[in-house]
Amino acid sequence: MDTLSATLLLLTIMDPLGNVATFVSGLRHVPQERRLRVIARELVIALMILLLFLFTGPGLLGLLHLKQEALFISGGIVLFLIALKMIFPPSRSETEETPIEPFIVPLATPMVAGPSVLATLLVLVSTQPEHLWNWFMALMIAWSITAAILLCAPAIARVLKEKGSMAVERLMGMLLVMVAVQMLLNGIEHYLGR
Numbered sequence: 001m002d003t004l005s006a007t008l009l010l011l012t013i014m015d016p017l018g019n020v021a022t023f024v025s026g027l028r029h030v031p032q033e034r035r036l037r038v039i040a041r042e043l044v045i046a047l048m049i050l051l052l053f054l055f056t057g058p059g060l061l062g063l064l065h066l067k068q069e070a071l072f073i074s075g076g077i078v079l080f081l082i083a084l085k086m087i088f089p090p091s092r093s094e095t096e097e098t099p100i101e102p103f104i105v106p107l108a109t110p111m112v113a114g115p116s117v118l119a120t121l122l123v124l125v126s127t128q129p130e131h132l133w134n135w136f137m138a139l140m141i142a143w144s145i146t147a148a149i150l151l152c153a154p155a156i157a158r159v160l161k162e163k164g165s166m167a168v169e170r171l172m173g174m175l176l177v178m179v180a181v182q183m184l185l186n187g188i189e190h191y192l193g194r
Contacts, residue, residue, distance in 0.1 A: 006124060006138035012176060013079070013117050014142060016149035018086060018169030020160065022111055023153040026102050036151065038101060043147045045104055046112035050121065050139055053113075057122040058129060068126050072187025075119030079180035082116045086173030089166070112146060116176075123183070 001009075027035045061071065124135045149156065160168065 001124070001128070003134040003138050006135055007141045009120060009179060010117060010138055010142035011145055012172055012179070013082075013114075013120055014112055014146045015086065015169065015172045015176075016146040017156070017160075018172050019111050019150065020153045020156045021162065021166075021169075023107060023150055024157045026107055026111075027153075030101050034101070035154065039107075039151055039153065040147075042102065042104070042107040043112065043143075043150060045108040047143050049109055049113040050117065050143065051136075053118045054121050054125060054132075054135060054139060057118075057125050061122065061126060069187045069191040071119070071123055071126055072183050072190060075116070075123050076180045076183030076185075076187060078119050079116045079176055079183060082114065083173045083176035083180055086169050086176065089169065112143075112150075 023039065027038060030038055121135065121139065124138075125132060128135075
């Protein structure tokens with residue numbers, strides 16, 4: 001995988017357009033003048049979490065004695081579940097209201113730095129550690145695009161409206177299903193090929 005492919009993969013998993021509606025609804029109780037500051041803060045926290053996993057992930061895997069195949073298969077399962085949630089989102093009654101200003105959860109994680117992005121970073125660094133700086137560049141580009149989109153979330157939500165946001169999220173979900181199945185197949189292939 002090259003830097004461009006990794007960037008597109010991370011961007012698809014971060015799903016900034018699909019998260020616009022979530023960010024807008026999560027900030028409903030935040031005063032209008034503080035919303036951009038809160039979004040910026042959450043994005044920086046998400047970046048710190050992502051960088052932590054990028055640079056310490058392989059050491060963590062070694063410490064836990066986890067094999068590459070387990071990472072591929074578990075990452076694929078997590079991606080698949082996230083993708084299903086994107087294609088078939090829970091109804092409004094199933095989602096919890098956030099009565100106070102969000103801090104770290106749910107906007108920084110799991111919305112931006114979610115388990116699927118973290119698992120993908122671990123897979124990238126574990127399979128090709130010699131390309132660490134390529135993965136760093138891919139992460140920074142994907143995060144920058146995500147940040148730019150989410151900082152414009154209120155304006156984008158007004159343009160896309162609810163149906164447009166749902167269509168984008170479902171399209172991203174379909175792409176993620178394919179990526180998840182490929183990760184599962186790679187994990188099984190590595191396991192059986194030993």
